[in-house]
Amino acid sequence: MSAPAAPTGSPVTAAGRPARSARSARSAADALALRVLSALLREDVLGLRTRAAVEQRADGAWLVAAGLGIAVPVAADGFQSEYAARLPLVDLDGRPTGDLDTVLAALAERADAEDRPGWAAFAEECRQTLATMELHDRVRDEVHSALADLYGADPAHWSGPSATLGHDALAAFLDHPVYPTARGRAGLGEPELRSYAPEFHPVFELRWLALPAGTLTRHGERPLPPWWPTPGRLSLDLPGGDPAWETLPVHPLTVGPALDEALRATGLDERAVLAERPHLPVVPTLSMRTVAVAEDPVHHLKLPLVTATLGRLNRRTIKPGTLRDGAAGQRLVEAVLAREPRFAGRILHADEQTWAHAGHELLAVLLRRQPAGPPGSVTVPLAALLAPAPGAGGRLVVDHLAARFYGGDVVALYDALLELLLDWQTTLFGYGVALESHQQNTSLVLDEHGDPRLLFKDDDGPRVHTGRLAESLGELTSVREAFDDARTFADDDRPLTDLFATITGHLCTGALAFGLAAHGRAGLDELLTLLRKRLTEAVERTGPAARPLRAALLDAERLPVKAMVTAGTLLSKRRSGATDINKHYTDGPNYLLAQSGSSPKGSGR
Structure with a gap:
């Protein structure tokens, strides 16, 4: 071998x-x-x-x-x-x-x-x-x-x-x-990947359903973009004309038996009309089910897919409740931002208030509007920092960014990211909020001066400490009613510290430290010492409300670790006991401890 x-x-x-x-x-x-x-x-x-x-x-x-x-x-x-x-x-x-x-x-x-x-x-x-x-x-x-x-x-x-x-x-x-x-990606072979997967950077056109007016549950006050088609623009001649109908985009991979069954399940099979002609060129983003409009790429459309990634139970459909939760999560984050002026202009967020669904996880759409960054700025998802860059020499994306914005110092770039990311996420924790803002949903934005900003999207799936949020915002009743998922709220800090450790800790900062060290960009001890330092500073800056983070991340012998294979594929929810397959944990050694060292065998969680 x-x-x-x-x-x-x-x-x-x-x-x-x-x-x-x-x-x-x-x-x-x-x-x-x-x-x-x-x-x-x-x-x-x-x-x-x-x-x-x-x-x-x-x-x-x-x-x-x-x-x-x-x-x-x-x-x-x-x-x-x-x-x-x-x-x-x-x-x-x-x-x-x-x-x-x-x-x-x-x-x-x-x-x-x-x-x-x-x-x-x-x-x-x-x-x-x-x-x-x-x-x-x-x-x-x-x-x-x-x-x-x-x-x-x-x-x-x-x-x-x-x-x-x-x-x-x-x-x-x-x-x-x-x-x-x-x-x-479950059920997708090479032809489908070449045509629709982000690594191939393809351009393709969407399919569109025409539905009787009033069929869709809608949210959002902003008007639809001018490129959103009417039935007439889709070459559909329907009774009552365009005012009697509304249109819903459908990913080409969803068209077929699964879509037919969704229409039957909602009683729309005899009323919905699928336009024969594809319309609107789009380009897939990293999430694949979310696509950017090719001629207007500040607008993204999140669409259901009949596939699964990160486990057989992790289907890429869109449950209607998650649309409501994402919009509520954005408003909650913005409420915190309004009270923390030092983050103004440094924390950016996509607008996710416009969505629609027909009561089925395959009949839904989120219209995401990306915020305008500084002119000439570069926006890079954290997931791309360790990616090989085009060209010879074995350089990574992070090497190029460091060369342009940080004098070639990769550690300085990492430090700038840590300082802002941990300050913001710890501040949120102080309000009683932890986000599932992993390396795909968090982007580093750098302008010509190298000033770092962070761009966030997809705020469904947070965890909220009810008592601390009520103390800090005083709007708990309205916040609770805005969310669909009751699992969002907790009366203790454990769900929040678990989420912070596994997302902001492991996926957004720890993975970068270990990755940079593996690529020889810096010593692991140096990077982990820096990570611990920046997290300690953020905890101390936030004050008593962040003490649970110190106990759970900085001082604990072990950290929660996602058990994604167990909960996502190997076991049913009944067998795993997972109430949320993305928040089912085992544990592992704490690489943030000031003294290194680990036992030969782990303990169960």
């Missing part, structure tokens, strides 16, 4: 497809196996972590779960887990194998019979992800070249709302910091 290589990502065009070499295929397979095995250890699936002991063998450390007949070669990790898989290899009852299908089948046999469908689904996720990784490896250089032709050779000069989509494309080739098969 070849030595594991770091996975590389690449966008794709519809041009020729060079045959992949056996070496590149093995590299992708090995990289995926390492990620999957590390995730299973981190989440303590079947007790692989807590029911195992470390055994030193001739080649290094192995984690041996004797009761399961399983041993995995491991190395010290420290980021969310004591150990990560060291080799793409598993010892099954004394028989070594590097074939991931074989390993997952063996683990499924050891699982409860009720859970085996989840294991079968995860094995399929792995196969889909491997195919996508190999596709990325084949086409990265080609797509990078196309992006450079569109936006320029240096991504630090990709300014404006259209060029931001180029950064989304670069980010789409990276793996998720936690979920091992994030590059796979």
Whole structure:
């Protein structure tokens, strides 16, 4: 078996497809196996972590779960887990194998019979992800070249709302910091990826439904943009003319049996009319189900997709209640901003008040309006900072940004990000609010002077401390009524500290520290010391309301860690006990502790 290589990502065009070499295929397979095995250890699936002991063998450390007949070669990790898989290899009852299908089948046999469908689904996720990784490896250089032709050779000069989509494309080739098969999309093959996935940066046209006026539940006072089509512009000649109808965009991947069933379920199958002619060119953003209008890219449309990512239960549809929650979350954030003038102009937020739905998760749309940034500014999702940039030399997007805005000092850029991000998120916590603003929903905005700003979107799924919010805003009743999801509100800080640790901590700041160190941009100790320093300053600046953050993040022996494979794919909600599959946790070592060190075995949460 070849030595594991770091996975590389690449966008794709519809041009020729060079045959992949056996070496590149093995590299992708090995990289995926390492990620999957590390995730299973981190989440303590079947007790692989807590029911195992470390055994030193001739080649290094192995984690041996004797009761399961399983041993995995491991190395010290420290980021969310004591150990990560060291080799793409598993010892099954004394028989070594590097074939991931074989390993997952063996683990499924050891699982409860009720859970085996989840294991079968995860094995399929792995196969889909491997195919996508190999596709990325084949086409990265080609797509990078196309992006450079569109936006320029240096991504630090990709300014404006259209060029931001180029950064989304670069980010789409990276793996998720936690979920091992994030590059796979359930049920979508190469033709669909080439046509609709962000890493290919395609342009395609939407489909449109005409519905009788009054069918849609609408929210938002601002008028629709002039490009929003009437039935007449869609070449539909309908009874009563345009005033008697309203239109709803549909992603092309949703058209078909799933859409037909949604219309039947809502009683609209005999009244809705699907325009035959596609209309409105769009470009996918990093989330894929959200697309930017090609000729007006400050406007994004979030549309339901009949696929799943980050787990079989994590469907990319849009439940109507999440539209209401996102709008309420935006208003809550803006209420805090109004009371914190030092963040004025430094914290930006997309307008997500305009949405519509027909009472079904496949019949919905959010019209997102991006705020105007400073002229010539560059907007980069945090998920893109560690992405390889176009061109030779192994430079990352963060290298280019540091060269333009921070005199080539990557650590200075990281520090500027930490200072603003942690100050803002800790201030929110002081009001009793924690956001699920992960690395895809948070963007760094840099103007020609290098002054950092942050741009946020997608505020559904926050956690709110009822008592502290009432004390700070005094508007608890109206805030509660604005949200659809009762899980938003809590009477203690645990849901908030868990969310802060796993999102702002692991995904937005910790993953960058470990990633920058892995790429040799700085020493890990230096980066983690800086992260701890900035978080400590933010906690002290916020005062007594932030004490729970100090206890839960800065001083705790262990930190919450997302158990995404367990809750998203392997187990049903009944079996996992997860009330929210994106907020189901295990635990791992606290890399923020002032004194380093970890125990050989993790404890269960």
